[in-house]
Amino acid sequence: MPAVEMVGVTKTYRRRGGQPFRALDSLDMTVDTGGVHGLLGPNGSGKTTSIRALLGLVRPDAGVGQIRLLDRPVPDELPQLIGDVGALVETPLFFPAFSGRRNLELLAQTAGVPGTRVEECLELVDLRDRAGDRFKGYSLGMKQRLGIAAALLKSPRLLILDEPSNGLDPAGIRDIRELVRRLGRDGRTTVLVSSHLLAEIQHVCDSVTILVRGRRIASGPVASVLSRAGTNDTRVAVPDPATAAALLAAAGFSVSPSPDGQILVHGAASPGEITRVLAQHGHYVEELVRVTPDLEEAFLALTGNQA
Amino acid sequence: MSAMLQQPTAPGPTATGRRGSLFRAEVHRFTARRFIQVLVGLAVLGWLGAVAIGLSTFREPTDADVSAARAAMEQAIADEQMWREECLTEAERAGDNPEVFCGPPLDASQWRVEDFIGVEPFDLASAAGAGAMAFAAGAAVLAFLIGATWIGAEWSSRSIVALLFWVPSRLKVMGTKIGVLVAATALLGVVAQAAWLAMGFILRSFVGTSTPLPDDFWTELLPAQGRSVLLTVLAGVIGFGLANLIRNTGAALGVGFVYFAIVENALRIYDITLERWLLSTNAVALVFPGGIRLYDYEAMTANMSEPPYYLVTNLQGGLVVGAFAVVIVGVGVLLFARRDIH
Numbered sequence: 001m002p003a004v005e006m007v008g009v010t011k012t013y014r015r016r017g018g019q020p021f022r023a024l025d026s027l028d029m030t031v032d033t034g035g036v037h038g039l040l041g042p043n044g045s046g047k048t049t050s051i052r053a054l055l056g057l058v059r060p061d062a063g064v065g066q067i068r069l070l071d072r073p074v075p076d077e078l079p080q081l082i083g084d085v086g087a088l089v090e091t092p093l094f095f096p097a098f099s100g101r102r103n104l105e106l107l108a109q110t111a112g113v114p115g116t117r118v119e120e121c122l123e124l125v126d127l128r129d130r131a132g133d134r135f136k137g138y139s140l141g142m143k144q145r146l147g148i149a150a151a152l153l154k155s156p157r158l159l160i161l162d163e164p165s166n167g168l169d170p171a172g173i174r175d176i177r178e179l180v181r182r183l184g185r186d187g188r189t190t191v192l193v194s195s196h197l198l199a200e201i202q203h204v205c206d207s208v209t210i211l212v213r214g215r216r217i218a219s220g221p222v223a224s225v226l227s228r229a230g231t232n233d234t235r236v237a238v239p240d241p242a243t244a245a246a247l248l249a250a251a252g253f254s255v256s257p258s259p260d261g262q263i264l265v266h267g268a269a270s271p272g273e274i275t276r277v278l279a280q281h282g283h284y285v286e287e288l289v290r291v292t293p294d295l296e297e298a299f300l301a302l303t304g305n306q307a
Numbered sequence: 308m309s310a311m312l313q314q315p316t317a318p319g320p321t322a323t324g325r326r327g328s329l330f331r332a333e334v335h336r337f338t339a340r341r342f343i344q345v346l347v348g349l350a351v352l353g354w355l356g357a358v359a360i361g362l363s364t365f366r367e368p369t370d371a372d373v374s375a376a377r378a379a380m381e382q383a384i385a386d387e388q389m390w391r392e393e394c395l396t397e398a399e400r401a402g403d404n405p406e407v408f409c410g411p412p413l414d415a416s417q418w419r420v421e422d423f424i425g426v427e428p429f430d431l432a433s434a435a436g437a438g439a440m441a442f443a444a445g446a447a448v449l450a451f452l453i454g455a456t457w458i459g460a461e462w463s464s465r466s467i468v469a470l471l472f473w474v475p476s477r478l479k480v481m482g483t484k485i486g487v488l489v490a491a492t493a494l495l496g497v498v499a500q501a502a503w504l505a506m507g508f509i510l511r512s513f514v515g516t517s518t519p520l521p522d523d524f525w526t527e528l529l530p531a532q533g534r535s536v537l538l539t540v541l542a543g544v545i546g547f548g549l550a551n552l553i554r555n556t557g558a559a560l561g562v563g564f565v566y567f568a569i570v571e572n573a574l575r576i577y578d579i580t581l582e583r584w585l586l587s588t589n590a591v592a593l594v595f596p597g598g599i600r601l602y603d604y605e606a607m608t609a610n611m612s613e614p615p616y617y618l619v620t621n622l623q624g625g626l627v628v629g630a631f632a633v634v635i636v637g638v639g640v641l642l643f644a645r646r647d648i649h
């Protein structure tokens with residue numbers, strides 16, 4: 001039984017005065033139970049919208065698509081299943097004048113979660129020391145962590161985190177990734193985590209769905225999907241690109257011109273080899289960088305521009 | 308991040324097995340709100356102040372008060388007589404008829420010392436109705452503020468959206484919040500009227516007349532107080548509805564102010580017969596014993612002893628204010644239930 005299932009879901013936003021905008025375009029998504037599943041896509045690709053649709057916050061266009069969470073239809077059976085789903089969508093929403101602890105306690109009380117669990121979750125996100133302070137005084141990272149703690153309160157079977165490392169410092173990001181990975185391995189929690197960062201998905205996820213412009217363009221185990229998305233290009237800048245390119249091609253590299261008139265070397269295992277070949281022929285490298293592609297570009301490359 | 312990552316080993320609480328209480332959590336949320344606490348605290352201070360002022364203004368006149376009053380009256384009579392003498396002299400000089408010009412001579416026996424006594428004892432029988440109205444007005448304003456901030460702050464922090472991750476039924480979320488508000492404002496209305504009775508009896512026992520209360524004292528007062536409680540609840544609901552539609556406390560208060568200060572007055576000027584449908588008119592008519600009469604002075608003719616009037620009954624007042632509350636809340640709740648939430 002998949003933990004999340006979305007078939008052909010379309011969502012059109014009607015903006016005041018503007019053109020209607022299709023944020024989800026017949027989106028399919030399947031998340032198998034257990035482990036960490038990534039929802040990867042550039043900004044504006046519809047990650048948040050699809051999560052909102054999963055939680056019944058936005059209504060997909062009438063008459064199309066279907067959504068199931070934990071094998072129950074959404075939104076009809078949300079009240080029955082919500083006790084097993086914890087979520088953090090975009091920014092944490094808490095009452096600014098209440099302490100972090102009170103905010104959690106109020107939520108816990110609505111669902112009959114024991115008070116001890118509040119402390120456990122505060123501990124889990126390392127907020128125990130500051131739990132008595134007002135939410136409005138928290139740093140961005142602390143707010144985000146409190147949001148995660150709230151999502152964990154129910155000991156959910158399905159945990160949905162929308163860009164959880166947004167606004168966190170590197171140490172905070174590492175902590176969150178660690179937490180997500182461990183939750184995914186505990187045998188009872190399925191984590192769905194969205195991100196616009198390829199590296200983040202690579203680090204924490206077992207499987208991934210890639211979203212571009214509201215459509216799924218790839219999905220499957222992270223290793224196999226991302227090997228196609230990540231590029232292995234190296235950009236080489238030299239005073240005489242034409243000659244250098246010919247030299248490299250002769251040495252067995254796959255070469256093409258880069259958009260800025262320099263050279264792109266594809267699939268070079270070691271950049272040092274490039275430098276060596278060029279230096280032997282009196283060409284000195286001015287700049288040599290691994291190209292990290294713009295995510296959307298990479299996706300488009302990956303899918304042969306079908307998106 | 309700590310190593311305490313274990314989820315509970317026992318299966319977590321399931322949706323069906325939970326015994327949470329949204330209502331209780333919302334009651335806690337309500338009572339924990341600082342602004343609401345401050346408003347209630349100010350109301351208590353206001354009551355203490357009113358009692359203190361009442362205790363210091365009312366009293367049974369003492370002998371000293373009476374003799375001071377007698378002296379003041381004699382002084383006034385002397386002044387009056389002196390003024391008349393001067394007047395008569397003036398009139399004679401000018402050749403006017405002195406009796407016509409200066410009026411009849413004053414009759415000192417008509418003057419009463421009581422009229423010169425600045426202090427009087429508190430008379431609960433005559434003050435009860437007006438006091439109940441004043442406390443109703445105060446409670447209604449307080450309830451409006453509380454209702455507006457109760458939901459307005461939820462929208463500005465958007466914590467109501469987070470609540471939907473816990474209770475996905477939007478009608479239930481809104482319904483519970485309204486339920487808590489209705490319970491709280493009903494309590495506020497009752498406490499306000501009880502506070503007025505307490506104040507009335509405190510003043511009566513310390514600085515009041517001891518004349519027995521009239522037989523119909525309670526039969527007149529209690530129904531008016533009951534209707535005051537209803538008004539308090541409706542005011543709270545209207546404040547809630549407004550802030551829920553506008554999704555901001557401050558803006559809701561602004562709209563409320565503009566409505567009462569400008570819109571109602573403009574409507575009165577535009578067409579006086581609209582008066583009977585205005586919210587403030589109907590709110591007053593709801594609590595005022597027997598409703599209120601709106602006189603039409605322009606339609607009065609010489610052979611009428613009284614201008615014709617339109618009677619806004621208690622019932623009309625309740626229905627109009629109630630309908631207003633239901634519509635304004637209903638629209639907000641419906642939009643909340645149906646719209647996408649971001």
Ligand SMILES: Nc1ncnc2c1ncn2[C@@H]1O[C@H](COP(=O)(O)OP(=O)(O)O)[C@@H](O)[C@H]1O
Binds near residue numbers: 014041043649
């Ligand atoms: N409430 C809204 N009204 C109109 N357009 C919206 C609204 N919310 C999101 N969108 C648009 O839908 C697209 C997808 O947004 P979103 O789901 O937030 O993307 P992501 O989370 O992947 O960044 C964006 O182009 C965004 O501008």
Ligand SMILES: [Mg+2]
Binds near residue numbers: 047
């Ligand atoms: Mg987003």
